[in-house]
Amino acid sequence: MKLHEYQSKALFAQHGIPIPKGRVTGTALEAREIAQELGGRVVVKAQVLVGGRGKAGGIRLAKSPQEAEEAAAQILGMTIKGLPVRKVLVDPAADIRAEIYLGVTNDRAARKPVMMASSAGGVEIEEVARLTPEKIHREHIDPFLGLRDYQARSLAAGIELPREHWKLFGQIAAGLYQAYVESDAVLAEINPLVITGDNQLQALDGKIVLDDNALFRHPDLAEMRDMDEEASAETEARKYGLSYVKLDGEIGCMVNGAGLAMATMDIIKFFGGAPANFLDIGGGAGADKVAAALRIILADPHVKAVMFNIFGGITRCDEVARGILAALAEVNTRVPMVVRLVGTNEEEGRRLLADANMITATSLADAAQKAVAAAKG
Numbered sequence: 001m002k003l004h005e006y007q008s009k010a011l012f013a014q015h016g017i018p019i020p021k022g023r024v025t026g027t028a029l030e031a032r033e034i035a036q037e038l039g040g041r042v043v044v045k046a047q048v049l050v051g052g053r054g055k056a057g058g059i060r061l062a063k064s065p066q067e068a069e070e071a072a073a074q075i076l077g078m079t080i081k082g083l084p085v086r087k088v089l090v091d092p093a094a095d096i097r098a099e100i101y102l103g104v105t106n107d108r109a110a111r112k113p114v115m116m117a118s119s120a121g122g123v124e125i126e127e128v129a130r131l132t133p134e135k136i137h138r139e140h141i142d143p144f145l146g147l148r149d150y151q152a153r154s155l156a157a158g159i160e161l162p163r164e165h166w167k168l169f170g171q172i173a174a175g176l177y178q179a180y181v182e183s184d185a186v187l188a189e190i191n192p193l194v195i196t197g198d199n200q201l202q203a204l205d206g207k208i209v210l211d212d213n214a215l216f217r218h219p220d221l222a223e224m225r226d227m228d229e230e231a232s233a234e235t236e237a238r239k240y241g242l243s244y245v246k247l248d249g250e251i252g253c254m255v256n257g258a259g260l261a262m263a264t265m266d267i268i269k270f271f272g273g274a275p276a277n278f279l280d281i282g283g284g285a286g287a288d289k290v291a292a293a294l295r296i297i298l299a300d301p302h303v304k305a306v307m308f309n310i311f312g313g314i315t316r317c318d319e320v321a322r323g324i325l326a327a328l329a330e331v332n333t334r335v336p337m338v339v340r341l342v343g344t345n346e347e348e349g350r351r352l353l354a355d356a357n358m359i360t361a362t363s364l365a366d367a368a369q370k371a372v373a374a375a376k377g
């Protein structure tokens with residue numbers, strides 16, 4: 001789950017990180033009032049859960065409350081990368097002298113958190129990593145020791161931060177690490193962390209991605225979830241207890257079990273296809289869950305074929321077949337479907353699907369090859 005910029009910055013502030021003193025609102029009129037309170041120039045920023053808002057026109061400077069109202073009215077009507085803007089953050093405009101990147105995330109290979117800093121802040125860190133990887137400095141953090149002062153200093157030295165800022169930089173790095181640990185985040189980043197004209201450090205933008213599996217420990221954070229902003233398929237999937245991740249291929253996958261789902265995606269790739277999603281319907285899924293899963297898969301316009309890979313252990317193949325039939329009865333589709341049903345009640349499952357105009361497969365390899373061919377044909 002991602003937090004909005006204003007939510008992330010509020011969390012940062014709780015950990016002693018300096019942020020601009022702005023406020024969030026859903027109306028242009030209130031944007032004007034906030035600008036009035038703040039006095040002087042402000043920046044009006046779209047609150048959507050995607051990066052690159054600046055380039056999309058979602059960040060505008062305003063010289064007066066009047067201009068702030070106009071900017072907010074425009075931004076509140078926008079859609080950025082498919083997401084409607086429902087809130088704007090009005091912050092005092094910063095006088096920016098330099099933009100730094102500072103972030104902490106999990107390094108799975110190192111099995112530790114890693115803090116990264118770069119003097120090339122402001123732009124997306126993935127771009128920096130691709131074009132000028134030498135500009136990213138890293139410190140792995142021992143989870144039992146936490147971030148050590150010398151590590152923050154080493155990052156400050158790496159990005160050639162002027163000495164006068166080292167003390168505050170150290171406090172910000174410590175605060176960021178604390179925010180990351182205490183919220184069970186998988187990513188916490190400040191981009192940009194700016195040096196202002198009056199020589200202060202300030203977090204101008206913030207991004208926090210929380211670990212969904214730890215959300216139960218943070219009811220206050222879970223409450224911040226913005227339903228409007230999530231891809232509707234993922235919200236829908238959660239409602240039915242399905243684990244669904246959208247990908248950009250063209251073969252929709254419906255599988256029971258996360259390991260089998262991973263193997264299914266691998267074998268599709270092996271035979272030259274690309275999975276459109278990861279989907280685990282879980283063990284013992286009933287027909288309604290299967291029907292919901294198929295609806296979600298078919299709602300993706302990129303899906304050119306669907307592959308069912310069901311291993312009936314606790315899950316009964318006949319239940320799955322009933323779910324498929326139920327979904328097909330309500331969605332009108334011509335997408336070819338390949339089924340591999342093995343295990344509990346497989347004969348019954350196959351018999352139910354016999355008239356459903358589906359491609360049957362004898363093995364996983366056979367199913368994957370048929371799905372790849374169907375997607376291409």
Ligand code: GDP
Pocket residue numbers: 042043045050051052053054055059091092093094095096099121122123191192204205
């Ligand atoms: P993002 O594009 O979605 O990552 O949004 P950011 O909040 O990071 O803003 C993008 C860029 O807009 C920053 O890197 C700054 O260069 C600029 N920007 C954001 N806020 C201000 C501000 O208050 N004053 C000025 N001058 N520029 C700003």
Ligand code: MN
Pocket residue numbers: 122191192205
């Ligand atoms: Mn940013």
